Amino acid sequence: MKVWQAGTHLTEARGATVEDWSWKQTRRRLGVLVRLARPYPGRTALAGITLVAYTIVALLPPYLAKLAVDDGIGAGDLGTLTWVVVAFVLSGVAAFALSGAQTYFTGWVGERALADLRIKLFAHLQRLSLGYYERNRTGAIVSRITNDVEALDQLVTDGVSSLVQNSLVLVGTAAVLFLLDWRLALATLVVLPLMAAATAWFRMRSNRAYRRVRERLGLVTATLAEDISGMRVVQSFTREPQSQTTFRGVNDRYRDANYETVVLNGVYFPAVDVLSSLAVAIVLGFGGALVVDGSLTVGTLFAFTLYLSNFFDPVQQLSQLYNTFLSATAALDRILHVLDEEPEVVDAHDARELPRISGNVHFDHVRFGYGDLPEVLHAFDLDVPPGTTVALVGHTGAGKSTIAKLLARFYDPRAGRITIDGHDLRDVTQTTLRRQLGIVPQEGFLFAGTVAENIAFGRSDATREEIEAAAAAVGADDFVNDLPNGYDTQLGERGFRLSLGQRQLVAFARALLADPRILILDEATSSVDIGTERRIERGLRRLLAGRTAFVIAHRLSTIRSADLIVVLDHGRVVERGTHDELIHAEGPYTRLYGDWSAEVA
Numbered sequence: 001m002k003v004w005q006a007g008t009h010l011t012e013a014r015g016a017t018v019e020d021w022s023w024k025q026t027r028r029r030l031g032v033l034v035r036l037a038r039p040y041p042g043r044t045a046l047a048g049i050t051l052v053a054y055t056i057v058a059l060l061p062p063y064l065a066k067l068a069v070d071d072g073i074g075a076g077d078l079g080t081l082t083w084v085v086v087a088f089v090l091s092g093v094a095a096f097a098l099s100g101a102q103t104y105f106t107g108w109v110g111e112r113a114l115a116d117l118r119i120k121l122f123a124h125l126q127r128l129s130l131g132y133y134e135r136n137r138t139g140a141i142v143s144r145i146t147n148d149v150e151a152l153d154q155l156v157t158d159g160v161s162s163l164v165q166n167s168l169v170l171v172g173t174a175a176v177l178f179l180l181d182w183r184l185a186l187a188t189l190v191v192l193p194l195m196a197a198a199t200a201w202f203r204m205r206s207n208r209a210y211r212r213v214r215e216r217l218g219l220v221t222a223t224l225a226e227d228i229s230g231m232r233v234v235q236s237f238t239r240e241p242q243s244q245t246t247f248r249g250v251n252d253r254y255r256d257a258n259y260e261t262v263v264l265n266g267v268y269f270p271a272v273d274v275l276s277s278l279a280v281a282i283v284l285g286f287g288g289a290l291v292v293d294g295s296l297t298v299g300t301l302f303a304f305t306l307y308l309s310n311f312f313d314p315v316q317q318l319s320q321l322y323n324t325f326l327s328a329t330a331a332l333d334r335i336l337h338v339l340d341e342e343p344e345v346v347d348a349h350d351a352r353e354l355p356r357i358s359g360n361v362h363f364d365h366v367r368f369g370y371g372d373l374p375e376v377l378h379a380f381d382l383d384v385p386p387g388t389t390v391a392l393v394g395h396t397g398a399g400k401s402t403i404a405k406l407l408a409r410f411y412d413p414r415a416g417r418i419t420i421d422g423h424d425l426r427d428v429t430q431t432t433l434r435r436q437l438g439i440v441p442q443e444g445f446l447f448a449g450t451v452a453e454n455i456a457f458g459r460s461d462a463t464r465e466e467i468e469a470a471a472a473a474v475g476a477d478d479f480v481n482d483l484p485n486g487y488d489t490q491l492g493e494r495g496f497r498l499s500l501g502q503r504q505l506v507a508f509a510r511a512l513l514a515d516p517r518i519l520i521l522d523e524a525t526s527s528v529d530i531g532t533e534r535r536i537e538r539g540l541r542r543l544l545a546g547r548t549a550f551v552i553a554h555r556l557s558t559i560r561s562a563d564l565i566v567v568l569d570h571g572r573v574v575e576r577g578t579h580d581e582l583i584h585a586e587g588p589y590t591r592l593y594g595d596w597s598a599e600v601a
Contacts (some may be wrong), residue, residue, distance in 0.1 A: 029332055033156065036113035047105035051161055054098035055168040059176065060091045062306035066180075070299030102161060110157030114149055121145050121335060129344040130410035131370070139225030143218040144338050151214065151331035159324045166314035166321070173311045180304050181296060187286050188308065191279045195272070195315065202268040203322060209260045210326035214334065216254040223250050269316060276312040283308055345412050347429050354428040357421045357436055357517045359386040359548030361407065366416035368406060376402045377571040379416070384564070389549040391559045393592060394568035400552045402571075404520045407550065408437055420518070438516030440507050442523035443500065451480055452487040454506055458514030470513040474543065476505035512543050519549040565589065 037044045064084050072081030122145060133141070177185040227234060227243050234243050283305055290296035361384040369375040376399045384390050392400040405411055406418060409425050418425045425433060446454045455470060456462040467487065471477045479502050483489040491497050498506070511519065553559060560579045567575035567582070567589045575587050582589035
């Protein structure tokens with residue numbers, strides 16, 4: 001059970017209130033922020049010290065104004081007025097220096113903390129099993145590491161310091177107001193119930209609104225990523241109008257969510273301004289009467305009105321920060337949801353390294369289904385001696401690709417076991433297993449980079465001679481040498497400068513260079529033409545020599561030359577043998593072979 005789900009269920013089981021669970025969430029969020037800053041204790045401490053010092057300095061000017069009015073101007077003392085003016089200038093310079101230092105240290109720690117979070121999130125995503133990526137949209141995953149981390153930027157680099165600073169100013173100002181004159185301070189409390197009610201309303205409404213903003217922004221990103229990745233298909237089927245309509249709908253919902261936050265801000269912040277003006281009016285009226293009575297000095301009243309402004313400014317700042325906080329916490333919750341995801345396939349605590357293998361693969365009563373779906377494989381048995389080429393054939397949904405995924409341990413079987421040279425795959429580390437596997441999928445995925453870098457993807461220490469030899473072995477050297485810069489030609493995303501067949505040849509060269517002990521070809525020749533396939537066949541003979549190979553293919557030439565053909569039907573083996581044996585048996589394989597022959601003809 002995932003950590004996030006476990007925590008939720010545990011809370012529900014104990015009958016905890018919503019407030020309890022909300023507080024637990026808040027503590028967890030704060031814990032994450034603290035852990036992000038922990039590697040930088042020196043600069044974090046300096047940020048805190050300069051922040052407190054700046055807050056203290058920021059509280060001085062209204063009190064200096066009181067001294068200037070009462071002890072300087074009112075008393076006709078130019079000396080006092082002079083040193084108060086000098087103190088004003090010095091406090092301004094100190095505030096400038098401290099504010100700059102605090103901003104620098106906070107920003108320095110914040111940016112590095114966010115960079116660390118991106119790295120941690122990316123590393124965690126790499127740990128997650130293949131099933132996670134098959135269940136979630138690519139754009140939504142990308143949104144976690146881009147939009148959601150970016151949403152934390154303002155909170156981490158500015159929001160935390162603003163929270164502490166405004167809280168200190170608010171508390172400090174309230175204390176000074178009571179020290180100046182407790183009667184005026186009590187008079188200002190009249191507006192606080194109204195302020196509290198307005199803030200509670202704003203908090204409740206904006207909490208939901210900002211969460212919708214984050215969710216709908218993720219949908220915008222996911223829709224964009226999906227449509228851009230599938231642009232060729234969109235244009236091929238002239239689906240541009242429908243795609244625009246879909247994106248317009250997603251974008252409109254995102255706009256409406258943002259519009260709701262604008263309306264809330266447009267109602268709440270003017271209300272705070274009105275309450276602030278009301279408080280000033282009360283102070284001027286009541287305080288003016290006290291001045292006329294002689295029980296209050298003009299300087300004290302002047303300082304009080306300045307401090308009153310300092311009191312309501314932090315309230316507005318904290319309310320605005322609440323918007324940032326809501327947006328950031330919604331993003332942080334989504335990030336934590338990803339970090340709470342646990343890999344479905346994990347190494348055992350005592351997992352050992354898989355030694356160099358000869359390639360004897362054994363499926364022993366393997367049963368498997370995806371998630372809670374019905375089983376795809378039913379008590380599947382298969383023993384493959386080292387160096388054997390096995391062709392897996394059958395109609396779509398027979399379980400061929402599932403066998404390949406289980407062998408690579410992208411999934412674990414529900415029952416039974418899979419062994420290589422007698423080693424149960426669940427007893428060895430995934431890394432040492434996959435280092436000895438070579439997988440060539442239906443569409444060879446190429447990365448942005450040079451042709452040589454893509455061939456050497458599985459062996460970064462390969463020499464140029466080894467790279468070129470691997471390309472020549474599978475027949476890829478002919479077209480590579482014709483490229484503008486040969487092996488140093490830069491390929492775009494997914495290798496868009498190459499044809500499907502050329503990409504597949506590069507994928508074959510990559511697999512050959514990695515020198516796997518077990519090779520998995522999952523419809524690897526389905527996207528190449530007959531001429532290219534013949535060149536690949538020559539390379540395949542070298543690629544398959546001395547290796548155990550599992551070939552999922554519809555091409556007759558690949559199937560005919562296999563040492564063993566296994567015919568699958570709905571996850572069960574219905575026939576096995578060589579091509580000649582199965583043709584002679586006139587069973588399911590013979591019918592499949594007849595269908596394939598008719599397609600080729």
